[in-house]
Amino acid sequence: MNREEIKEIPKEQFEPAPIDHEAGERLEKPQLSFMKDAWLRVRKNKAAIVSLIILALIVIMAIIGPHLSGHDGYEQDVAKSNLPPRVPVLENMGIFDGTQKVGGEEVNKYEQMNIEEYYWFGTDSLGRDLFTRVWLGTRVSLYIAVLAAAIDMLVGVIYGLVSGFKGGRTDNVMQRILEVISGIPNLIVVILMLLILKPGIMSITIAMVITGWVGMARVVRGQVLKLKDQEYILASRTLGAKNNRLLFKHLLPNLSGVIIINTMFTIPSAIFFEAFLSFIGIGLQAPSASLGTLIEDGYKTFQFLPHLMIIPCILICVILIVCNLIGDGLRDAFDPKMRD
Template structure:
């Protein structure tokens, strides 16, 4: 404490407080980016699939099921093997799975919305499919989308931390909470603070995002009113 290193230092003499702050920036960036990908791709894909219906909906849902059944960890290992470890791979890998559940949720909401009178009125008025989806359906599912996105951020942070803990995520000089947890676990008996501080920040962050998500769900989800 007197030396100014409030969280102590690691085996290389690096300030742990600074490393935790930098690691949090990477973890939060990955979580928020994954949520944005889920919002954009999942909302457009799900609303289009639900609105078009019929064979198009069946084909789009089968494609979604194929992607969801893909061995994701095997895919990550292949990416790391061929392209090396970098932060871009984390975005690509997590982006591939973050939007799949969002698409299903939005599709379910769209199936109920497209039978509403204002959608039928737009169809009778000759409004194009793109306009109906973007101007009528998407705005009416945003409440559910925001709730799910807020709950998706902590799960994506945890997922990125898991990849980094296994050595498949961020590498030096970049760092994330998962990488710090991996380093701390290796020296837990000698320097337990290297594990405790990153773990504490990760747990508190996950709790806060889940708390916010529960609050948004109570406020925006009509089923919970």
């Protein structure tokens, strides 16, 4: 570049660029609420997302599953008892083809008994369709899950909020009541309910209503004691905010993460509690179906008919695992220490 070309460069190009103060203060990235920010972090957790999809599929199957096979879950036909699983298309691949070992030899029970129908999960000792009964039992487990979540949300959260917010003598009295209730095991409460009510879902429901919310109440109380003296609470109180507004407009939204996380960890415990009670014979009673009763029926013949126990065991394990993985994902999302 010669000197003549350098002289032709206009002087305006050497002046500093104009500064736009408004553009410098503008936020390019939109502000996110706490819940939206948590959801973005949940989406990064692949295990939690896959678990949500699996749980949604289980809920859908619990609704429509009993109507898919065309067999009634309570209809008995002893002539078709203890049939192995048989599934269309899959039987051509050599799996779920209705074969079963009898006397050390593989025998097709359906051809032997001239049965043209398909029983996807086989039948139990009374000839009832296991596929239909498994999804009927899943409905009971999901009912227990929803019940546990509702009790935690309604009773445990409100009790913990009031106890921690009031403090003083009110808190002492409420905590002594809580200690008395928590000192009574759930199993004892269920047995006491059996003296008044018949064994079934109602006695389990009442037992959970009495004792199922204790853990949530303690967690919420502890968080309220930590938050109620924060500056934003004191500022709202100074501006004349009433107790109801402080509880439900300021404290409760800041407790949402803790509440959701503890609820997700309560659900697997409640499902396992119902299955255990049904397994030992003080939960649901025949002919009602739950995953616990199906496992109890299947373990008696596990050596000869393993599918009667394995199928409900797999389903209840999947439900418990996905609920725990979802809880882990929510815990990581709502915990500020886990931010990227």
